[in-house]
Amino acid sequence: MSTAPSSVLETEHRELVDSFESFVRRELVPLAAELPEDGDLPPADLRAYVRGRSAKLGFYAGDYPEELGGSGMPFSAVVLLHHAAGRSGCPLAPYALAGSDGPSPLLRQGTEQQVERYLKPLVRGEATRCLALTEPNAGSDAFHLTSTATREESGEWVLSGRKTFVSNAGHADFAIVVAQAGAGTKEGGPTAFVVEMDHPRLRIGQAYDGMSGEQLYELVLDEVRLPADAVVGGEAGIGAALGNGIDSLSRGRLVVAAMCNGIAEYALRLGVEYARERRAFGERIGAYQHVQEHLVSSRAEVEAAKLLTLACARLVDEGVETPENAALAKLTASETAVRVVDRSLRVHGATGWVRGHPLEFLYRYVRMMTIIEGTSEIQKVIVARAMGLG
Ligand SMILES: Cc1cc2nc3c(=O)[nH]c(=O)nc-3n(C[C@H](O)[C@H](O)[C@H](O)COP(=O)(O)OP(=O)(O)OC[C@H]3O[C@@H](n4cnc5c(N)ncnc54)[C@H](O)[C@@H]3O)c2cc1C
Numbered sequence: 001m002s003t004a005p006s007s008v009l010e011t012e013h014r015e016l017v018d019s020f021e022s023f024v025r026r027e028l029v030p031l032a033a034e035l036p037e038d039g040d041l042p043p044a045d046l047r048a049y050v051r052g053r054s055a056k057l058g059f060y061a062g063d064y065p066e067e068l069g070g071s072g073m074p075f076s077a078v079v080l081l082h083h084a085a086g087r088s089g090c091p092l093a094p095y096a097l098a099g100s101d102g103p104s105p106l107l108r109q110g111t112e113q114q115v116e117r118y119l120k121p122l123v124r125g126e127a128t129r130c131l132a133l134t135e136p137n138a139g140s141d142a143f144h145l146t147s148t149a150t151r152e153e154s155g156e157w158v159l160s161g162r163k164t165f166v167s168n169a170g171h172a173d174f175a176i177v178v179a180q181a182g183a184g185t186k187e188g189g190p191t192a193f194v195v196e197m198d199h200p201r202l203r204i205g206q207a208y209d210g211m212s213g214e215q216l217y218e219l220v221l222d223e224v225r226l227p228a229d230a231v232v233g234g235e236a237g238i239g240a241a242l243g244n245g246i247d248s249l250s251r252g253r254l255v256v257a258a259m260c261n262g263i264a265e266y267a268l269r270l271g272v273e274y275a276r277e278r279r280a281f282g283e284r285i286g287a288y289q290h291v292q293e294h295l296v297s298s299r300a301e302v303e304a305a306k307l308l309t310l311a312c313a314r315l316v317d318e319g320v321e322t323p324e325n326a327a328l329a330k331l332t333a334s335e336t337a338v339r340v341v342d343r344s345l346r347v348h349g350a351t352g353w354v355r356g357h358p359l360e361f362l363y364r365y366v367r368m369m370t371i372i373e374g375t376s377e378i379q380k381v382i383v384a385r386a387m388g389l390g
Helices: 006-008 011-032 044-057 075-089 104-111 112-123 241-277 289-317 323-348 358-370 376-386
Strands: 129-132 148-151 158-168 175-183 189-196 202-209 215-226
Touching: 006 011, 011 044, 011 075, 011 148, 075 289, 104 112, 104 241, 129 158, 148 202, 158 175, 158 189, 175 215, 175 241, 189 215, 189 241, 241 289, 241 323, 241 358, 289 323, 323 358, 323 376
Parallel strands: 129 175, 148 175
Antiparallel strands: 148 158, 158 215, 175 189, 202 215
């Protein structure tokens, strides 16, 4: 039994986490062993299989209610599963849990028809989507979108503009596109639309190869004509995309924090194991204080980040969900994970730098965690505002 301080917050869902870990060990680790060494991103059909299998076992999108196809888990349980996926070190484990290509909280505000047609297949792991929010001149500042949505007399909408850095656009079944409705009028504002990826006027432009193999895409909206019912949430959804989205951002940030903590725990374990075995100058390198400094600092920071994340998740279960808490947890966990992976790589010397070593991959992979779901600077802006500053 673990005696780490954070274990106090892990006991409640121990059985669930054990059963997820057993699924990863028995089913995903053998599949991951077959992955080609040169690719960081598992093939789309394998990711689809993992998603579907995990949904059947009740893990994928587990916090969605049973009537939508989920398992009705408390949020803190989902956070622990994301932690376990990162800690496993299995490259397929993250795809067993819903991420940015899975059920969108925005669709929880969808009309009955949108819930049936779009949300439920996402919860079952049968479909994926992408979110097209960022634009070439509007990233952190998502309130200044220039993509427009114009309502015609017939009630149809026409979307124009460019979206950038969109994950999963190459494989998604549909996009949730946020555009400025009623530009130049008092009505409207940022509005979310469902756009099928095979829409003839929606074009994938540039593809960006990222640090960790995941591809991001530009989406070009070339007068994309949509029916009136494409607005997420119907009439009530017009101008409400960012308001509704902001409500769900906290949970997304806590999930990212949990993934980071899991990755950091895994990287630390690799560092400790190596330091106990590797010898230099006639000693195990773990005996040297400079090496201990890397690993002990990491241990302290991982434990603190984990406690913070798990406590925030527990508060969400209790109905306390503040942007400030989620920002604190995401900021702490993502920056910690970057440092911990770096330190464990240092402990490994050249061995960790070689392509194919898990730390070489994690060093590139973990960096995006300080950008997605709001950069570290933006998390600080949120906390500063909550402190009455600025
Ligand atoms: C791996 C990955 C996946 C992504 N997936 C998606 C996706 O699926 N859909 C999507 O729409 N977007 C996606 N993005 C884009 C992501 O949301 C944006 O990159 C992010 O919001 C930052 O915007 P930006 O890159 O335009 O940077 P900018 O907003 O231009 O920021 C540049 C720098 O200025 C800082 N900064 C900006 N404003 C402030 C401020 N007020 N105070 C202090 N510092 C500030 C930022 O922190 C950053 O350091 C993804 C990005 C990555 C890396």
